Every structure is written in C-alpha cells, then in structure tokens.
Amino acid sequence: MLEENGNGTGKNGKEVGLLERVKAGVKEDVQSLKTDLPAKAKEQVEGLKDPTKTQVYTSIFRHKHDDTPRNRALGVLSNVFLHLHPAKINRDAVRYSFTWGMGGITFFLFLILTYTGVLLMFYYHPTKVQAFRDVLYLEHDVPFGKILRNMHRWAAHLMIIAVWLHMFRVFLTGSYKKPREFNWNVGVILLVLTLLLSFTGYLLPDDQLGFWAVTVGTNMARATPLLGHEGPFGKMLGMTPYNDVRFGLLGGSIVDANALLRSYIWHCIGIPLVAITFMAVHFWRVRKDGGISGPAPVMLESEADKRRT
Amino acid sequence: MDWRQLWEIVSAPDNVPIVGMIPLLVFYIYLAWKQARANDELVAELETNPALAKTHHRKSWPFRPGWQKEVHVWPFLLRIEFLAAIIVTIILMVWSITLSAPLEEPSNPNLTMNPAKAPWYFLGLQEMLVYFDPWIAGVVMPTLIIIGLMVIPYIDTNPLGSGYYTWKQRKFAIGTFLFGFIVLWVAMIIIGTFIRGPGWQWFWPGQTWDHNRLIYEVNRDLPDLFGITSNLAKGIFGAIVVGGFYLIGGFVVHALFRRYNPKDYRRMSLLQYSIMIFFLLTMVALPAKMLLRLALNIKYVWITPWFNV
Numbered sequence: 001m002l003e004e005n006g007n008g009t010g011k012n013g014k015e016v017g018l019l020e021r022v023k024a025g026v027k028e029d030v031q032s033l034k035t036d037l038p039a040k041a042k043e044q045v046e047g048l049k050d051p052t053k054t055q056v057y058t059s060i061f062r063h064k065h066d067d068t069p070r071n072r073a074l075g076v077l078s079n080v081f082l083h084l085h086p087a088k089i090n091r092d093a094v095r096y097s098f099t100w101g102m103g104g105i106t107f108f109l110f111l112i113l114t115y116t117g118v119l120l121m122f123y124y125h126p127t128k129v130q131a132f133r134d135v136l137y138l139e140h141d142v143p144f145g146k147i148l149r150n151m152h153r154w155a156a157h158l159m160i161i162a163v164w165l166h167m168f169r170v171f172l173t174g175s176y177k178k179p180r181e182f183n184w185n186v187g188v189i190l191l192v193l194t195l196l197l198s199f200t201g202y203l204l205p206d207d208q209l210g211f212w213a214v215t216v217g218t219n220m221a222r223a224t225p226l227l228g229h230e231g232p233f234g235k236m237l238g239m240t241p242y243n244d245v246r247f248g249l250l251g252g253s254i255v256d257a258n259a260l261l262r263s264y265i266w267h268c269i270g271i272p273l274v275a276i277t278f279m280a281v282h283f284w285r286v287r288k289d290g291g292i293s294g295p296a297p298v299m300l301e302s303e304a305d306k307r308r309t
Numbered sequence: 310m311d312w313r314q315l316w317e318i319v320s321a322p323d324n325v326p327i328v329g330m331i332p333l334l335v336f337y338i339y340l341a342w343k344q345a346r347a348n349d350e351l352v353a354e355l356e357t358n359p360a361l362a363k364t365h366h367r368k369s370w371p372f373r374p375g376w377q378k379e380v381h382v383w384p385f386l387l388r389i390e391f392l393a394a395i396i397v398t399i400i401l402m403v404w405s406i407t408l409s410a411p412l413e414e415p416s417n418p419n420l421t422m423n424p425a426k427a428p429w430y431f432l433g434l435q436e437m438l439v440y441f442d443p444w445i446a447g448v449v450m451p452t453l454i455i456i457g458l459m460v461i462p463y464i465d466t467n468p469l470g471s472g473y474y475t476w477k478q479r480k481f482a483i484g485t486f487l488f489g490f491i492v493l494w495v496a497m498i499i500i501g502t503f504i505r506g507p508g509w510q511w512f513w514p515g516q517t518w519d520h521n522r523l524i525y526e527v528n529r530d531l532p533d534l535f536g537i538t539s540n541l542a543k544g545i546f547g548a549i550v551v552g553g554f555y556l557i558g559g560f561v562v563h564a565l566f567r568r569y570n571p572k573d574y575r576r577m578s579l580l581q582y583s584i585m586i587f588f589l590l591t592m593v594a595l596p597a598k599m600l601l602r603l604a605l606n607i608k609y610v611w612i613t614p615w616f617n618v
C-alpha cells in the first residue's frame with residue numbers, strides 16, 4: 001500500500017521494480033484466491049463429512065468410535081465420569097434382579113438434588129423474615145418454581161427409600177462379607193448422612209410442619225446422657241439449656257433464626273461436602289473390593305470353612 | 310368408618326412416600342425370595358450330587374459353555390443405567406407435577422401442632438418415645454442402631470451366602486435383619502404415620518381424630534408391683550431386673566444358638582459372640598418393654614435419681 005502511493009521517495013529504477021513485483025504478487029494472490037480457495041473449501045466440506053477426524057473432535061475424544069472390543073473398553077476407561085466402572089463385568093451382574101439398581105439410583109437422585117438444590121438457593125434467604133416468603137414466591141411467581149421445589153422434595157424422599165432398599169439388598173446378598181466389611185461401614189455413614197440431609201432441609205421452608213418436626217427432633221438432644229441438660233448426669237456436669245448439645249445444634253435455646261441459618265449451612269454446604277467425600281470412597285472401594293459381590297456362584301456347606309482366607 | 314379421615318392421612322403429601330414404599334418393599338422382598346429359593350434348590354441339588362457340583366456353573370441362571378463370562382460395561386451396563394436414570398426422572402417429574410410439596414402456615418412457636426410429628430423416616434424413633442424416655446429413644450437407640458449396623462460384617466462369621474440370595478444358608482442373619490428392619494423400623498414408622506393422632510394417641514385407620522380425647526392411663530412402675538418403696542431399693546431392684554434380662558436372656562440365646570447354629574458358634578470369637586448377644590437382646594428389649602406396657606401398664610422398670618428405664 002505504502003509503495004503504491006510512492007510518496008516522499010524518488011523515482012528510481014529500484015522503486016519501480018518493486019512496484020511491478022508487487023503488482024505481479026497481487027495478481028498471483030488474486031489468482032490463488034480463484035483456484036486455491038475453492039479447492040480448500042472442497043477439502044473442508046469433504047472433511048466435515050467425517051467430523052470424527054477433525055482436530056477439535058480428536059482433541060475431545062481420545063480414541064476411535066468403531067465398534068471394536070478395544071474401543072468399547074476405552075470408551076469407558078478414558079472417560080472421567082464412566083471410569084468408575086470397570087471395562088467389563090460379570091455377565092450376570094447386569095441383571096436388574098440382583099442389585100435392584102438401588103445404589104445407582106440413590107446416586108442419581110443425589111445428583112438431581114444437587115442440581116435442583118442449587119437452583120433453589122438462588123431464590124432462598126435463610127432468614128426468619130424472608131425464608132417463608134421466598135418459598136411462597138417460589139410456589140407462585142418464579143417460573144417453574146413450584147415444580148422445582150416439588151422435585152427437590154420428592155427426590156429427597158425417594159433417596160431415603162432408595163438408600164434403605166440398597167442397604168436391604170446388600171444385606172440380603174451378603175455383600176458386606178469379606179472383603180467388603182469396610183465399604184458396608186462407609187455405607188452406614190452415607191445412610192446417616194442421607195437422613196441428616198433430609199432432616200436439615202425439613203426446617204428450611206420455616207413453616208409449621210418443619211418447625212415442629214425439628215422442635216420434636218432436637219428436643220431429644222436435651223436428653224442426651226452427659227451432654228444434655230435433661231439427660232442422665234447432664235445436670236451434674238453443669239449442663240443448662242444454654243450450653244448443652246441442643247444449644248450447639250440450634251445456636252440457641254429455641255428453634256429460631258440461628259437454627260435456621262445452621263440448618264441451611266449444614267444442608268447446603270456441610271453435609272453435602274462430607275457426603276460427596278464418602279461417596280467417592282464408597283465407589284472407589286466397590287472397585288477395589290473387586291466390583292460388586294455377585295451374582296456369585298453358590299457355595300456349598302462342605303466348602304464353607306475351606307475357603308476362609 | 311371415617312373415610313375422609315383415612316383419606317386425609319393417606320393422601321397427606323408427606324405420607325405418600327410411605328404409602329408408596331410399602332408395595333415397593335413387598336415387591337423387592339418377593340424378588341429376593343424368588344431368587345433365594347432358586348439358589349437354595351440349586352444348593353440342595355448340588356449337595357446331593359458331588360459330581361455335578363464339580364462341573365456346574367453354580368448359578369440359578371442359565372449358562373452354556375462358550376458363553377462369555379464377562380460383558381462390556383458399554384453398552385451392556387451403561388444402557389441400563391441410562392434407562393434407569395430416564396425412568397427415575399420421568400417418575401419424579403410426574404410425581405412433582407401431580408403432587409405438591411406441603412407448605413403449612415408460617416412457623417409459630419406459640420401454636421403447637423397436634424400431633425407434632427417428626428419427618429416420616431424418624432417416626433419409628435418417635436413411636437419408641439411412648440415406651441422409653443427420650444434419652445433412650447432419641448439418643449441411645451439411634452446410636453446403637455448405627456453401631457449395630459456397623460458391627461454386622463464383623464460378627465457375621467458365616468462365609469456362606471456371599472454374593473447371592475439365599476435363605477437356608479443364612480437363616481439366623483436374615484431373620485434377625487428382617488426383624489430389625491421390617492418389624493422394628495418400618496412397622497413402627499407405619500404406626501407412627503397412620504395410627505398415631507392428636508396427643509400421640511392410638512386411632513385405628515378410619516377412626517375420626519378426636520382432639521379432645523383424653524385417656525387416663527394409670528401407669529405403674531415395676532417396683533410398685535412388688536411393693537418396693539424406698540428409692541435405694543428401687544434402684545437396686547431395677548439394676549437386678551435389667552441385669553437379669555441380659556444375663557438370663559444371654560443364657561437363653563446361648564443355649565439356642567449353640568444348638569441351632571453350631572457352625573457359627575464354633576467360628577465366633579468370644580468378643581464377636583458377646584457383641585452379637587448384646588445387640589440381639591437389646592433388639593428384643595424393645596418389644597419386651599412394649600409388652601410390659603401394653604399388658605401390665607408398666608412405665609418404668611428401673612428407677613434411679615438420674616435416669617429411668
């Protein structure tokens with residue numbers, strides 16, 4: 001561009017030669033636009049016919065998708081979410097009648113609860129003035145607020161039922177036996193955490209139902225032996241309504257603003273974090289203990305004591 | 310028959326999960342029982358036919374030579390998981406659209422709810438409050454339930470029935486668990502939900518809740534029955550009764566266990582054996598105390614200045 005203006009520089013041969021070369025170059029450029037671009041465009045379109053070969057695709061998916069045993073295995077192993085699974089499992093372990101799928105359903109419900117719970121948090125203030133109104137607002141004004149709240153509530157109830165059924169089937173299949181004793185214990189902790197999650201959530205709408213349920217529930221804490229002011233030996237240890245475990249749980253001697261805040265924090269942050277940690281351990285141990293326990297070949301009475309190791 | 314009252318209780322949104330859980334439990338018990346029976350029949354057949362036992366694949370499901378023992382997680386397991394996730398989502402959606410989560414009046418400490426019920430999953434414990442003081446029903450019992458669940462893998466020394474459904478190989482373990490889970494936990498929840506009305510009084514299904522009904526129960530304490538009056542004597546008497554329950558009960562359990570479960574008895578260490586007996590008797594203590602109350606109107610067995618049992 002500058003050269004073409006030719007401003008300020010003398011008219012000598014060199015400069016003119018440059019101008020010509022530039023002209024020739026531009027001509028070439030134009031020519032290449034005419035020939036190369038369509039060719040490249042064609043190449044591009046051809047490439048799009050097989051998107052799995054594009055760089056973007058291969059950077060995301062690290063292996064081919066042809067239906068070969070190797071790729072089936074890699075599809076599971078190289079995916080962060082799926083690699084909790086082994087590549088292959090016992091052919092009978094996929095039978096619904098064995099696991100009832102309840103562990104997985106429990107986990108899925110936990111995911112739904114996290115998702116709907118985060119959405120609910122956008123509308124909810126854990127204060128005495130606002131909490132109840134926020135729930136009313138959700139019910140009547142927030143788009144899809146009602147179904148959001150309903151889904152969160154019913155998923156919580158379902159999760160409890162699913163956890164119980166999961167525990168029930170683990171017991172009935174003897175799946176807590178060696179080497180899975182520890183994972184059963186992790187499970188028991190998860191059971192308690194699930195109940196606590198539900199219980200802490202019950203107070204949050206700040207209505208009569210939650211208020212009295214939590215009042216009844218935490219009144220029990222008064223009677224804690226040693227640590228409650230109405231419990232055995234509590235008075236002797238100097239327990240009063242203002243320093244016992246119940247006070248610690250509620251942040252006060254009655255279910256009030258502090259109790260609401262504490263409930264909220266336990267419900268939305270504290271217990272979920274602990275539960276996620278234990279779930280990670282739980283799933284990890286299922287793998288490390290050799291996958292799910294069965295369906296295993298039946299063992300005969302005569303073999304019982306031989307196989308103990 | 311007050312159908313309206315019955316409908317009000319059964320259709321209360323927070324009671325719907327329990328109404329739903331009952332058929333679910335029945336279904337899964339049936340499913341487990343069906344597989345247990347098939348496995349038990351297979352075991353019986355193999356016990357009598359050692360030659361077959363050597364070659365049999367040992368599952369009640371068909372298996373032919375040449376079939377692969379393992380299958381790929383993708384697609385065989387993952388497709389089930391995706392399907393389960395979709396089904397659960399649909400159920401949850403439909404449930405959330407058709408039934409709304411309860412929201413009562415704003416919480417009001419001056420307006421007591423009658424009956425004030427804990428969330429349904431804790432109603433078993435609340436039901437126990439009828440028979441035990443809060444420090445037992447609300448604190449000691451939940452703690453013992455958790456610990457009791459946790460010790461299960463460490464006291465069940467029976468190597469049979471690991472990874473498959475069975476009844477005959479694990480009668481004692483499964484019977485005990487069913488007693489604890491179905492009778493002491495689920496049945497109490499059902500009573501707490503559907504039977505208990507105002508004042509935590511017993512109303513049969515379909516009986517109108519009468520908020521003014523008063524029952525003059527004249528409860529006595531066990532020491533009164535024996536004419537014991539002094540506090541010291543009451544304390545000692547109660548200690549003897551409770552101690553006696555565990556000692557004599559322990560002896561009875563011992564006599565039965567070593568006769569009917571000789572193999573487990575031989576395998577168990579002293580520690581495992583005593584822990585098992587302790588938890589078994591503690592479980593039995595619940596219906597025992599209920600019986601004392603219902604048959605003889607006994608309130609306390611053991612009275613001390615610090616606590617009552």
Ligand code: HEM
Pocket residue numbers: 099101102103104106107163166167170173175176180183184185186187188190191194279282286291292293294458
């Ligand atoms: C938040 C709660 C829980 C979640 C998300 C969860 C999840 C799972 C999953 C996905 C599995 C794989 C097999 C299956 O689905 O059945 C599993 C296995 C297992 N779970 Fe849980 N679980 C939970 C609570 C419990 C509880 C309450 C117990 C027992 C008290 C328990 C004990 C076990 C054991 C022993 C296994 C191994 C089973 C086997 O090898 O067959 N879990 N859990």
